[in-house]
Amino acid sequence: MTYERSAAEDLLYREAWCLDNKCWEDWLALYTEDAVYWAPAMDGDEGWTDDPDKDVSLMYMDKAGLEARIFRIEGHDSYATDPLPHTAHLVTNVLVHGEQDGLTRVTATWMVRTYARVRGGSVRGGLYEYGLRETADGLRIATKKIFIHDDRIVGPIDVYNV
Amino acid sequence: MTSAQELVDDREGENIFRVHRSAFTDPAIFDQEMAEIFGRTWLYLCHESQIAKHGDYVATQIGTQPVFVIRGSDDDIRCFYDVCSHRGSRLTGRTSGSAKTLTCRYHGWCFNAEGACTLVRGGDEAYRPEDLDRMDTNLRPIEKFGSYKGFLFGCLDADAPPLDEFLGGAMPFIDLMTDQAPDGMEILRGESRYMMEANWKLQTENSTDGYHVATVHRNFATTVGYRETLAPEGDSGMAKTEASRILSLEKINSGGYDVGNGHMINWADRGNPEAGPSWPQREALLQRYPAGKVKWMLERGRTVTVFPNLLLNDVASSCIRVWRPISAELTEIETWCIAPKNEAPEARRARIRKYEDFFFPASLAVPDDVRAMEGAQIGSEALEDGWNDLALGHKTLVDGADDAAKELGVTPLNSNPGREVETPFFAFWREWVARLTP
Ligand code: FES
Ligand SMILES: [Fe+2]
Numbered sequence: 001m002t003y004e005r006s007a008a009e010d011l012l013y014r015e016a017w018c019l020d021n022k023c024w025e026d027w028l029a030l031y032t033e034d035a036v037y038w039a040p041a042m043d044g045d046e047g048w049t050d051d052p053d054k055d056v057s058l059m060y061m062d063k064a065g066l067e068a069r070i071f072r073i074e075g076h077d078s079y080a081t082d083p084l085p086h087t088a089h090l091v092t093n094v095l096v097h098g099e100q101d102g103l104t105r106v107t108a109t110w111m112v113r114t115y116a117r118v119r120g121g122s123v124r125g126g127l128y129e130y131g132l133r134e135t136a137d138g139l140r141i142a143t144k145k146i147f148i149h150d151d152r153i154v155g156p157i158d159v160y161n162v
Numbered sequence: 163m164t165s166a167q168e169l170v171d172d173r174e175g176e177n178i179f180r181v182h183r184s185a186f187t188d189p190a191i192f193d194q195e196m197a198e199i200f201g202r203t204w205l206y207l208c209h210e211s212q213i214a215k216h217g218d219y220v221a222t223q224i225g226t227q228p229v230f231v232i233r234g235s236d237d238d239i240r241c242f243y244d245v246c247s248h249r250g251s252r253l254t255g256r257t258s259g260s261a262k263t264l265t266c267r268y269h270g271w272c273f274n275a276e277g278a279c280t281l282v283r284g285g286d287e288a289y290r291p292e293d294l295d296r297m298d299t300n301l302r303p304i305e306k307f308g309s310y311k312g313f314l315f316g317c318l319d320a321d322a323p324p325l326d327e328f329l330g331g332a333m334p335f336i337d338l339m340t341d342q343a344p345d346g347m348e349i350l351r352g353e354s355r356y357m358m359e360a361n362w363k364l365q366t367e368n369s370t371d372g373y374h375v376a377t378v379h380r381n382f383a384t385t386v387g388y389r390e391t392l393a394p395e396g397d398s399g400m401a402k403t404e405a406s407r408i409l410s411l412e413k414i415n416s417g418g419y420d421v422g423n424g425h426m427i428n429w430a431d432r433g434n435p436e437a438g439p440s441w442p443q444r445e446a447l448l449q450r451y452p453a454g455k456v457k458w459m460l461e462r463g464r465t466v467t468v469f470p471n472l473l474l475n476d477v478a479s480s481c482i483r484v485w486r487p488i489s490a491e492l493t494e495i496e497t498w499c500i501a502p503k504n505e506a507p508e509a510r511r512a513r514i515r516k517y518e519d520f521f522f523p524a525s526l527a528v529p530d531d532v533r534a535m536e537g538a539q540i541g542s543e544a545l546e547d548g549w550n551d552l553a554l555g556h557k558t559l560v561d562g563a564d565d566a567a568k569e570l571g572v573t574p575l576n577s578n579p580g581r582e583v584e585t586p587f588f589a590f591w592r593e594w595v596a597r598l599t600p
Binding site for chain 2: 039040041042043044045049052053054055056057058059060062064065067068069071072075077078079080081119151152153154155156157158
């Protein structure tokens with residue numbers, strides 16, 4: 001079945017809310033057990049890597065990888081992650097593209113403003129591609145692909161600021 | 163103005179080696195470095211696999227000067243200043259691309275991939291033949307250009323020694339990486355450039371600094387260790403990580419070498435070498451190379467820091483890193499995954515996942531390194547308390563080769579057992595002083 005845009009928007013906005021409010025467990029619960037989280041790397045000036053088994057990605061993780069990211073943050077032992085910056089996700093232009101491989105395909109545009117007292121503010125942006133699936137717990141994220149448009153990255157890239 | 167010599171307090175007879183922190187902060191020193199080091203030494207440009215076909219090019223910089231490396235119709239690789247011979251427009255339009263003819267976007271002059279000017283638009287009508295002769299419309303090659311095992315280097319000093327002589331004692335350690343690849347090495351698709359708000363020399367030191375691994379990367383090790391408990395099957399076999407080695411939980415052999423010309427080596431035995439991506443090649447390698455060398459290839463993680471700004475890292479995965487100074491407190495860093503061509507899919511996948519775990523600005527390690535170096539930059543502004551005393555491991559330093567170096571058949575200038583030592587830095591700083599001293 002294909003969803004109304006509002007159902008997809010609710011899920012995407014909730015994800016942004018969880019990240020910006022650092023509700024990590026609630027954020028993780030939005031992903032299916034078999035979720036794939038993928039931020040491809042740049043390939044030349046216009047392209048992106050497209051095969052995670054042959055090309056290098058910025059991030060390519062399963063749900064255990066996402067949970068490990070939370071572990072990293074909550075351990076307060078990562079110099080880059082402690083203290084955490086404030087983040088504000090803007091998620092817009094949400095479109096539902098219909099069903100493919102049993103998932104509802106949704107795209108959106110994102111911009112994240114990050115502010116850390118040690119290094120000040122920065123803004124990054126890009127595009128999202130989601131594959132959503134209905135589960136017993138409601139609509140969940142089975143795949144998320146994040147295109148990060150920025151090159152010459154200042155500061156870390158992590159699940160909370162893209 | 164303070165001289166480089168005054169900033170490095172090197173008293174060999176008294177066992178003292180200190181670096182004044184203004185070396186990281188002084189803009190006048192930075193200007194000298196750009197002229198005397200980045201203007202005159204061999205610098206890494208790119209890998210030959212990135213320009214496999216006629217017309218493929220990579221645009222980069224030597225110090226502040228734009229250059230590009232391109233493969234010609236004769237299969238030779240050349241490096242030119244990236245500037246149109248007409249009125250100075252940059253010729254390449256991309257960080258990498260392919261063009262058998264480079265057409266200047268400004269007024270349309272054309273150049274072939276061997277650097278010859280093939281078209282001066284409207285030239286016959288507007289120029290006298292002697293005008294064009296005088297102008298020399300061909301592209302200008304950089305002063306020196308060379309390849310070592312596919313790693314391409316350029317140098318703007320016509321009087322610099324040959325590349326082999328410059329690389330010197332670093333070559334056997336570069337070979338440990340390239341000799342794992344019977345079909346040659348390739349750079350994998352997937353780029354990342356990131357900025358560090360710190361001096362470039364902090365990255366040079368960090369590249370060979372074994373002392374920070376157990377602190378800065380403790381979080382990396384505990385995080386991947388935790389992940390293995392969540393998904394034991396996902397992180398098994400070749401995907402198995404080396405978390406416990408990073409935490410120094412087990413006693414391992416390790417060390418640091420000064421191999422001359424400012425190049426530094428840091429190594430440590432691998433925690434579980436059989437999880438390494440080249441381990442399946444072990445039998446084949448043993449038929450080709452002495453056992454001591456194969457042990458170095460597969461059972462010892464190595465960082466090879468080539469003066470002044472290149473790191474070849476062959477540990478759980480394999481990485482090339484280059485850092486380019488922008489100002490005294492800003493550095494641009496580029497990182498690539500390099501691997502043997504025709505690697506088995508399972509090994510390639512494991513290599514890539516481990517690379518992503520550690521080497522990118524989205525990884526579980528590099529952001530912590532960057533933050534540590536940025537912290538050192540800020541702290542270095544406290545110049546009243548201005549000396550970094552590099553005494554760590556000084557008491558265990560020995561001249562020449564240690565047992566491990568003998569296994570490889572090389573003789574470093576000096577060796578130090580243990581990776582938690584700062585003595586390899588002496589190599590870098592002595593070269594730095596020599597280059598900045600008229
Ligand atoms: S600057 Fe290139 S054609 Fe004029
Ligand atoms: Fe590090």
